[in-house]
Amino acid sequence: MNARRPLLPLLCVVASALTLSACLxxxxxxxxxxxxxxxxxxxxxxxxxxxFQVAAEVSNGSNVNWSCTPTGACGSFNxxxxxxxxxxxxxxxxxVPQGGSVTIMAVSVQDNxxxxxxxxxxxxxGAVSVTFNPPPPPPTLATNANATISATITSTVxxxxxxxxxxxxxxxxxxxxxxxxxxxxxxxxxxxxxxxxxxxVPAAGLNVTLTAASTLDPMDxxxxxxxxxxxxxxxxxxxxxxxxxxxxxxxASTGDPYSLAGVFTTDGMGNIxxxxxxxxxxxxxxxxTADTIESGSTYQFTADGRGTLxxxxxxxxxxxxxxxxxxxxxxxxxxxxHHALLTEIDGFATGSGTLxxxxxxxxxxxxxxxxxxxxxxxxxxxxxTFGGLPIGFGGVFSVNNQGTISGTGSTSDINSGGSIxxxxxxxxxxxxxxQLGRIQLTLMSSAFGNVNLTxxxxxxxxxxxxxxxxxxxxxxKVGVSSxxxxxxxxMTGTLSSxxxxxxxxxxxxxxxxxxxxxxxxxxxxxxxxxxxxLNNGLSDVNESxxxxxxxxxxxxxxxxxxxxxxxxxxxxxxTIVGNAGTADNFVIYLNGGTDPPLxxxxxxxxxxxxxxxxxxxxxxxxxxxxxxxGLNYTQFAYDAEAEEYVIESDTSGQAFADGAGNLLxxxxxxxxxxxxxxxxxxxxxxxxxxxxxxxxxxSPIVFQHLFGAGVETLGFSYFVVxxxxxxxxxxxxxxxxxxxxxxxxxxx
Numbered sequence: 163m164n165a166r167r168p169l170l171p172l173l174c175v176v177a178s179a180l181t182l183s184a185c186l187x188x189x190x191x192x193x194x195x196x197x198x199x200x201x202x203x204x205x206x207x208x209x210x211x212x213x214f215q216v217a218a219e220v221s222n223g224s225n226v227n228w229s230c231t232p233t234g235a236c237g238s239f240n241x242x243x244x245x246x247x248x249x250x251x252x253x254x255x256x257x258v259p260q261g262g263s264v265t266i267m268a269v270s271v272q273d274n275x276x277x278x279x280x281x282x283x284x285x286x287x288g289a290v291s292v293t294f295n296p297p298p299p300p301p302t303l304a305t306n307a308n309a310t311i312s313a314t315i316t317s318t319v320x321x322x323x324x325x326x327x328x329x330x331x332x333x334x335x336x337x338x339x340x341x342x343x344x345x346x347x348x349x350x351x352x353x354x355x356x357x358x359x360x361x362x363v364p365a366a367g368l369n370v371t372l373t374a375a376s377t378l379d380p381m382d383x384x385x386x387x388x389x390x391x392x393x394x395x396x397x398x399x400x401x402x403x404x405x406x407x408x409x410x411x412x413x414a415s416t417g418d419p420y421s422l423a424g425v426f427t428t429d430g431m432g433n434i435x436x437x438x439x440x441x442x443x444x445x446x447x448x449x450x451t452a453d454t455i456e457s458g459s460t461y462q463f464t465a466d467g468r469g470t471l472x473x474x475x476x477x478x479x480x481x482x483x484x485x486x487x488x489x490x491x492x493x494x495x496x497x498x499x500h501h502a503l504l505t506e507i508d509g510f511a512t513g514s515g516t517l518x519x520x521x522x523x524x525x526x527x528x529x530x531x532x533x534x535x536x537x538x539x540x541x542x543x544x545x546x547t548f549g550g551l552p553i554g555f556g557g558v559f560s561v562n563n564q565g566t567i568s569g570t571g572s573t574s575d576i577n578s579g580g581s582i583x584x585x586x587x588x589x590x591x592x593x594x595x596x597q598l599g600r601i602q603l604t605l606m607s608s609a610f611g612n613v614n615l616t617x618x619x620x621x622x623x624x625x626x627x628x629x630x631x632x633x634x635x636x637x638x639k640v641g642v643s644s645x646x647x648x649x650x651x652x653m654t655g656t657l658s659s660x661x662x663x664x665x666x667x668x669x670x671x672x673x674x675x676x677x678x679x680x681x682x683x684x685x686x687x688x689x690x691x692x693x694x695x696l697n698n699g700l701s702d703v704n705e706s707x708x709x710x711x712x713x714x715x716x717x718x719x720x721x722x723x724x725x726x727x728x729x730x731x732x733x734x735x736x737t738i739v740g741n742a743g744t745a746d747n748f749v750i751y752l753n754g755g756t757d758p759p760l761x762x763x764x765x766x767x768x769x770x771x772x773x774x775x776x777x778x779x780x781x782x783x784x785x786x787x788x789x790x791x792g793l794n795y796t797q798f799a800y801d802a803e804a805e806e807y808v809i810e811s812d813t814s815g816q817a818f819a820d821g822a823g824n825l826l827x828x829x830x831x832x833x834x835x836x837x838x839x840x841x842x843x844x845x846x847x848x849x850x851x852x853x854x855x856x857x858x859x860x861s862p863i864v865f866q867h868l869f870g871a872g873v874e875t876l877g878f879s880y881f882v883v884x885x886x887x888x889x890x891x892x893x894x895x896x897x898x899x900x901x902x903x904x905x906x907x908x909x910x
Contacts, residue, residue: 196270197221198278201247204266208254209287210378211320217249218268218278225271228252236264237284243271257325258284258379288319290382292327292374295352296826296842298818299372299386300465301790302908303359304394307465312354313374313384325377326350331357333370339363341370342390348377359390367391367909384820387789389908395463398496398910401430404437404520404598406624408632409492409506410545410644411513411796412810414835418444419546420511421644422490423634425520425598425624426455426473434459438598439475440622440634442644444548446479447636449620452600453477456488466816467496467792467906468828471504471517481510493830493839495792495814497904503794505814505832507839512832514796514812521627525595529625530649531563536571538654540727540751542760543635544675544771545643547615551579552676552769553641555619556762557588558726558751559605560654566591567605571655573726575749576609580678580766583612584749585728590618599625603633615640623647629755645771646760650727653754657727662752663719665692668777670853670881671731672889673738673748673763674796674900675770680706680807681798682738682768683900684746685881685891687777687852688717695719700854701736702879706807707800707895711879712736727752731761739767750774772900775883781851782882787903788821795890795901799833799869807898809834811868815843817903823847829861833868847880855880856893869896 202217218226223246230236230252237254244250252266263283270276295312303309315323327349333341339362346355357372368390375383399405408423426437437455440448453475463469471492481489491508494517502517522529531537542556557574559567572588586609593602603621610617620637629649635642650657663669666689673684686701699714715735722728729750737746747765758773779786793816799809811834817827825845831838841864847857862874877894886905892898 196273196276198226198268198270198276200268200278200280202249204252204280204282207283207285209285210254210256210258211287213251213253215249216252216266216268217244217247220246220270220272220276222272227269227271227274229267229269231265231267232259235259254284257377258286258381260380262381286317286319286322286379286382288317290315290317290319290322290376290379292376292382292384293820293824294374294384294386294818294826296844297466297828298790298826299357299388301467301816301906302389302391302393302910303465305359305361305363305390305392307395308359309357309388309465310354311357311372312349312352315351315376319378322376322378323351328375328377328380329355330373330375331370332373333368335364336360336368337362337364339368363390363392384822386818391909393909395465395469396432397430398463398467398469399428399430399461400499401428403428403430405517406520406599406626406632407504407515407517408634408644408646409504409513409515411506411511411812412834413443413511414509417808417834419642420513421545421634421642423622423624423632423644424452424455425600426459428461432460432462434461434473438600439473440636441477441480442634442636442642444642447638448477448622449636449638452622453480461494463494463496466790466828467908467910468816468830469494469496481508493814495794495816496906496910497792498907499910503792503814503904505794505812505830507830507832507837509835509837512810512812512834514794514814518626518630520599520625522599522625525597525599525625528563529595529628530561530592530601530631536560536562536568536654538571538650538726539631539647540650540753540760541633541645541647542751542762542771543621543633543643543645545635545641547578547641548639553578553643554675554762554769554771555609555643556749556751556760558650558728559588559590561592565593571724571726573722573724573728574605574607574609575762575764576607576613577762577764577769578613578615579769581613582764582766583609584764585722586612595625601625601631610640648753648755648757648760650754653727655725657752657754658721658723658725660693660721662721662727662729663690663692665690668780670775670777670883670889671761672772672900673761673768673770674772675763675768677705677738677768681898682706682770683891683898684738684770684772685879685889685900686714686733687854687881688714690719696731696733699733699735700852702854702891702893703736703738704892704898705738705740707898709877709893709895710736711893715742727754738763738770775887775889777853777883779882779884780853782849782853782855784823784847784849785821786849786853786882786885787819787847787855787880787888788885789819790906791817791819791888791903792906793817793901793903795899797892797897797899799897813901816906817845819847823849823857825857825859829864831864831868838864838867853882855882
């Protein structure tokens with residue numbers, strides 16, 4: 163019997179005519195897909211002028227085409243085609259491409275849909291710094307004006323400086339008017355170009371970003387935002403608008419203190435049409451009748467928000483020493499359409515102050531009471547007594563609409579040359595306002611007699627709005643002082659809990675004034691625990707030309723249970739006292755609103771006043787201090803004859819902070835009897851997450867003129883309250899100064 167054979171061989175024979183390979187189980191299946199991959203990969207980054215080798219393999223061995231993007235600005239290859247696995251040489255572009263990187267591609271010649279690609283960052287190979295030259299771009303520019311600006315490149319990179327700068331304007335929502343043009347879109351380093359704004363802009367103005375970028379490396383640039391507006395510079399003060407102002411300082415001829423406050427109305431075309439002013443010094447005061455602001459009073463401004471006010475009064479006691487009887491000249495630095503910083507800049511006196519838009523149109527006794535049964539006003543008045551001592555007088559006065567100041571809800575503190583009286587009674591009254599908002603306030607306090615002064619204190623003030631009044635003392639009894647009163651409104655009588663300084667809230671605290679051997683300034687940061695402690699304190703102190711920086715070792719606060727908002731503060735460590743183990747004592751008066759509470763020192767170590775600012779916006783970096791700022795600071799320089807830091811000068815101006823650690827701008831300085839307007843300056847700052855930055859200001863010509871040969875720069879610490887407000891304190895032995903930068907918000 164024949165055995166049954168397996169079927170496989172027979173079937174394979176039968177099938178062989180169809181496909182022999184399937185039956186034999188051949189290993190050659192469908193062909194593999196084409197693939198390209200780098201065999202010598204590009205580096206992650208490269209520098210201008212540095213070549214590198216790159217190679218790619220194609221799975222079927224076909225050739226490779228080499229290319230890159232952005233086309234025309236990404237570099238080149240030699241050769242542009244290679245065999246599979248064969249290297250080519252990549253040469254980067256001569257300038258850094260927009261965006262700072264290129265994409266390198268290896269593409270199969272046989273199938274151009276198959277490729278390998280890699281991104282390579284291109285750098286200049288070193289630091290390239292671009293900075294604006296003084297003056298910086300203005301924060302505001304009219305449509306029919308133009309601005310000449312320039313920038314400088316600093317670098318050791320080959321060709322970085324010689325390749326120059328490219329200028330571009332960018333904007334959004336231009337309403338079809340474009341962003342403007344430059345007279346020259348490419349300049350050499352340090353060479354000026356002129357920016358011409360668009361002739362048509364939206365009604366609210368147009369924000370335009372001006373960029374100066376390194377041609378070699380466009381990633382290195384400097385920018386400034388300006389507001390293009392149809393508003394002309396003469397119209398920075400609007401038509402038929404009224405402004406209150408106050409300035410205090412010293413007279414050039416005597417060094418004696420003076421104070422003034424007033425109000426004026428403008429026509430929007432450069433003229434002051436009416437107004438009145440109160441003035442006080444050791445010789446006289448306008449106790450009963452205000453000075454009249456007369457015709458010939460004018461104002462003029464430039465696009466950077468700086469300008470000049472010339473106020474002509476009928477008072478022959480003002481301006482005697484400069485030959486312009488009754489005339490005062492003020493340098494102005496606008497912060498917004500509602501607010502500006504002032505420096506008196508004539509030969510009669512030097513001083514600092516503020517200007518604010520008056521927003522109340524009609525006045526009565528109820529203006530101060532604001533419709534409340536009682537309305538508390540916090541106040542701090544500083545100056546000098548007629549006995550020649552520095553004085554600080556502060557507290558809270560409670561008003562009603564009957565023209566009286568009630569002892570209930572009122573309190574006062576005084577520091578007269580280190581003689582202290584705390585939590586004293588306070589009563590008084592106030593007169594009806596005139597049609598411009600002028601009011602007279604009489605304060606009677608047990609504090610005066612307790613420090614050997616004779617009251618009452620009489621002050622004439624000007625109402626800015628229902629919660630802000632600018633005052634100047636006119637009594638010729640207590641002294642020459644001035645200051646601000648801030649209304650508490652609905653918070654009157656309620657500020658009694660320790661939580662009025664909320665837990666984990668960050669603060670910047672300032673104090674500035676007199677000490678027994680001259681002048682002193684303090685700037686500090688700390689955090690409240692919401693109960694009684696002030697923690698994590700850092701501070702800078704400059705006491706009579708001896709600067710120190712360090713920590714607040716301990717800090718505490720206590721809130722009066724009366725609800726007035728009076729808060730005692732005690733600090734030890736790096737303070738004005740100069741002894742780390744001795745407490746420096748202050749008082750602040752909370753207003754319950756957004757204004758920084760007013761502060762005053764209450765011990766024998768100094769007579770200083772200041773503010774408590776709530777800090778926000780941290781942790782802080784260089785970009786926390788960026789943009790156009792109005793600035794003001796007061797400075798006390800060394801008097802060799804008195805051997806004390808008592809020579810006051812005052813400065814206002816405009817500055818541009820580039821967010822990379824550089825400052826530049828223009829200062830208007832008044833050293834007593836020697837005004838120095840329009841002085842260009844530069845500066846620098848380095849950042850810290852705490853908001854305490856360090857740096858300098860430099861204006862070699864004017865600083866050497868004022869402070870002596872070799873003094874070209876002044877050291878400063880910058881305490882960032884927020885990106886819109888920065889406190890500065892001088893940190894060298896040249897002078898003692900404290901001031902502020904406030905972010906400009908055009909149009910003005």
